[in-house]
Amino acid sequence: MNGSSPSTRERILAAAEALFAQRGFDGASLRQLTSAAGVNLAAVNYHFGSKDKLVEEVFRRRLDALNAHRLEALARIAGQPSTTVEDVLDAFIRPALELSHDDHGALFMRVLARAFAEHDDTLRQFLSDNYGHVIRQFTAEFARLLPHLGKAELYWRIDLVTGALTHAMSGFGLIRRQSGVSEQAHREQTITHLIRFSAAGLSHP
Amino acid sequence: MNGSSPSTRERILAAAEALFAQRGFDGASLRQLTSAAGVNLAAVNYHFGSKDKLVEEVFRRRLDALNAHRLEALARIAGQPSTTVEDVLDAFIRPALELSHDDHGALFMRVLARAFAEHDDTLRQFLSDNYGHVIRQFTAEFARLLPHLGKAELYWRIDLVTGALTHAMSGFGLIRRQSGVSEQAHREQTITHLIRFSAAGLSHP
DNA sequence: GCTGGAGTCAAACGATCGTTTGAGGATACG
DNA sequence: CGTATCCTCAAACGATCGTTTGACTCCAGC
CATH class of the missing domain: 1.10.357.10 (Tetracycline Repressor, domain 2)
Structure with a gap:
């Protein structure tokens, strides 16, 4: 279930940390986030369940x-x-x-x-x-x-x-x-x- | 231009102060705000120009x-x-x-x-x-x-x-x-x- | 009495939000 | 080869956002 993708999950977390710090939790949208991370929009809900x-x-x-x-x-x-x-x-x-x-x-x-x-x-x-x-x-x-x-x-x-x-x-x-x-x-x-x-x-x- | 409405403008400011403190600038919507203030939604843009x-x-x-x-x-x-x-x-x-x-x-x-x-x-x-x-x-x-x-x-x-x-x-x-x-x-x-x-x-x- | 500006209202605008869907690619195992 | 599992993708969903519009009420001033 895990250990499979070293890339997508970590890229999301890194981009989230940066964008949350910069624009706040509400201010940073999942579309900005996934775009910055270079992953698909749906990947967040797939890997984490929700924002x-x-x-x-x-x-x-x-x-x-x-x-x-x-x-x-x-x-x-x-x-x-x-x-x-x-x-x-x-x-x-x-x-x-x-x-x-x-x-x-x-x-x-x-x-x-x-x-x-x-x-x-x-x-x-x-x-x-x-x-x-x-x-x-x-x-x-x-x-x-x-x-x-x-x-x-x-x-x-x-x-x-x-x-x-x-x-x-x-x-x-x-x-x-x-x-x-x-x-x-x-x-x-x-x-x-x-x-x-x-x-x-x-x-x- | 001013001094006309002692009520609506002040009600918006009071409600805004409370809601901004509680939910943040992004988190507080104009609809919540105007509803709490008991004024029409369009009143904010009329009296202040924008959020x-x-x-x-x-x-x-x-x-x-x-x-x-x-x-x-x-x-x-x-x-x-x-x-x-x-x-x-x-x-x-x-x-x-x-x-x-x-x-x-x-x-x-x-x-x-x-x-x-x-x-x-x-x-x-x-x-x-x-x-x-x-x-x-x-x-x-x-x-x-x-x-x-x-x-x-x-x-x-x-x-x-x-x-x-x-x-x-x-x-x-x-x-x-x-x-x-x-x-x-x-x-x-x-x-x-x-x-x-x-x-x-x-x-x- | 009529006109014109100030203020309020319901309704709608386009944009963007978080989330869901279903199809398709990739890889490992029988 | 067949198939099951993990993952990715484009597209769409309904909801909510800030803002705009146009009609309506009210009231002062000529």
């Missing part, structure tokens, strides 16, 4: 890898006495930024930011299912490192950190890569600024 | 008031020796949160967040025209209060503050108003958390 299912698949493919990397990085430092708030933030941020190594990965972060903006309930539910346990584990580690903060206070600050992350990762903001700076160096700079900023916001008395 | 012009009008109406309040608040404190980073943040944040006094104002903040997510160039250009000088004046005041930061460093931090603001103001996050807390108290709490968090992120060495 909504395709959207879910675009998310699942990336989120599974992203969350696995995050939890892996967290497991290496969680509970250790030498671990700092900056370390935990690095474990959360770096996998997301390094996903952008892949050209399509950078587009995916914009897709993710769009999904946050859309208040569609089914999509939020889907994201909550895939994200929930990750956020919970990171929150627990933050709580250990910041015992002076009440539960409500900690939630507030983590929520604001999430906002800064989403903003920076999706390329919303004014900051753009300078022409003289390599993609690699710019990413490292972004991580550094994000961690310093978030650590200060999280830790302050 | 795009209606979107622009929704933005212009709110942004003019928002930016005016922000600059007014900034003017009261800018350049004074006793002014703190927290004061400047308050001048920027409070007008946005108090726009939510109006029921429709709260919806507008979500519309604004959506506009950030849409990378539509014409809409970003429009926002830049209306927002640009405000951001510039606030940046200048931050630069005065944080002389130890380089220009690039300051831009980075302000960008991240913007992310946290957009996130919190649009109700993206996990934080929701508790049932026991009044709307007024919740808004004040949001402002307090935002200012403390952002001030720490902006000021840290």
